[in-house]
Amino acid sequence: MRELIKTIQNIVQKKFSEDSSGHDWFHIERVYKMAMHLHSIEGGQRELIELGALLHDISDHKLNGGKLNEGGNVAYQLLMENGCDPETASRVKSIVDSTSFKGAHVKDETTSLEAKIVQDADRLDAIGAIGIARTFAYGGHVGNPMYDPAIEPKLHDSFEEYASSKTHTINHFHEKLLLLADRLHTNEAKKIGGKRTRLMHDFLESFHKEWNTEIE
Numbered sequence: 001m002r003e004l005i006k007t008i009q010n011i012v013q014k015k016f017s018e019d020s021s022g023h024d025w026f027h028i029e030r031v032y033k034m035a036m037h038l039h040s041i042e043g044g045q046r047e048l049i050e051l052g053a054l055l056h057d058i059s060d061h062k063l064n065g066g067k068l069n070e071g072g073n074v075a076y077q078l079l080m081e082n083g084c085d086p087e088t089a090s091r092v093k094s095i096v097d098s099t100s101f102k103g104a105h106v107k108d109e110t111t112s113l114e115a116k117i118v119q120d121a122d123r124l125d126a127i128g129a130i131g132i133a134r135t136f137a138y139g140g141h142v143g144n145p146m147y148d149p150a151i152e153p154k155l156h157d158s159f160e161e162y163a164s165s166k167t168h169t170i171n172h173f174h175e176k177l178l179l180l181a182d183r184l185h186t187n188e189a190k191k192i193g194g195k196r197t198r199l200m201h202d203f204l205e206s207f208h209k210e211w212n213t214e215i216e
Contacts, residue, residue: 001047004079005047005050008051011082012058019063020137020141021138023063023138028053031056031118035050035121036049037188038186042113044117048092051088052092055071055078055092056096056122062138072097075089076093079092101126102159103158103161104156105155117186120189123189124193126176126177126180127196131200132199139172142166146169147207151167151171152171153175173200180197181194181197
């Protein structure tokens with residue numbers, strides 16, 4: 001199993017080494033390390049968490065041309081091609097399929113502890129200082145404007161609506177990032193998420209003051 005994990009790590013690192021959207025190898029590495037930290041406190045089957053963390057973005061709709069719900073199948077196929085047993089590959093597929101945020105009004109489908117840990121780790125990397133940086137990196141990558149006061153945020157009712165939405169970067173905080181702390185599963189992630197969310201609120205307060213040329 002250790003050899004399989006190392007092989008998958010090498011494949012993923014090569015695939016994402018030149019990404020400029022905020023979903024690069026360093027993001028995946030941070031998610032992996034955070035998942036290992038959560039695992040050390042919360043438990044769960046380590047190997048499933050490792051593989052799920054490494055493969056969680058293997059075919060994300062933001063990176064694959066807009067194809068929804070493809071990540072799990074790609075992860076499963078990659079694992080099978082590299083000698084994984086079908087049961088493990090199937091369990092990792094389930095983790096990958098349930099990791100992504102799919103809209104403010106779309107219920108999370110995570111069931112296993114391993115899936116909850118990987119999802120928490122991924123969401124923690126979407127908030128706080130790194131989350132702010134990644135949000136603007138992705139907004140620039142897809143050509144979204146930084147901010148447009150005339151366009152209000154929208155809380156989406158379906159994955160399809162959320163995935164096809166095009167708006168400005170500041171709205172992304174209200175449509176997703178500020179919602180994540182309340183959707184974390186593990187106690188350790190909730191503690192970390194609370195601190196990172198407060199940082200984002202402080203950032204947005206300063207952003208809007210500067211946008212409106214408010215001099216303190």
